Amino acid sequence: MNEKMNRMEFLKSLGLKGASLFAVYCAASGLSSCVNESMDPTTDTGGTGNELLLDLTSATYSKLNTVGNYVIVSGIVIARVSESAFAAVTQVCSHEGKRQVVYNSGEFYCPAHGARFDAAGKGLNSNGSKGLKSYPTLLEGTLLKVTV
C-alpha cells in the first residue's frame, strides 16, 4: 500500500466518502496530482485485488439508482439490473476486442457486430458466444463495491 492510499484511508477513517472525500483528498494533494486521481475510485484492498467503490449518492454514479441504467468506470460496465441487483462486466467485447460493451434492455450488448450477453456475462448469440468477464458486486448502504 503506497503513501497515496494511506492518506486516502486516513481521510476515509474520518467518515468522508464519495465527492467530499475526493474534494478533501484533492485539496490535500495539490492540484497537480488531482486531475486524474480524483476520477479514479479504485481502492487498494491489500493484495487480494482491487475494488471500485461507487458512492450512489454522488452525481457521478446516481444513474445507478434507477433500474436499467449503467455507468462505465475504469473500463468496466456497471449496470443496475433490478431493485436489488447489480452486474459488472468488462467493456471490452470478446468477439473482436472492441471497447464498446454497454447495458441495454436487460442485457449487455456490443454495437460493433451485435454481440449479446446476459447479466452474468454469458453469451446469448454467436458473436457473444465467448462471453464477457464479469466482476462481483456488493451494495453496502449507498456504496457499491465492484471487486476487480
Ligand code: FES
Ligand atoms: S467486437 Fe463486439 S460484437 Fe464484434
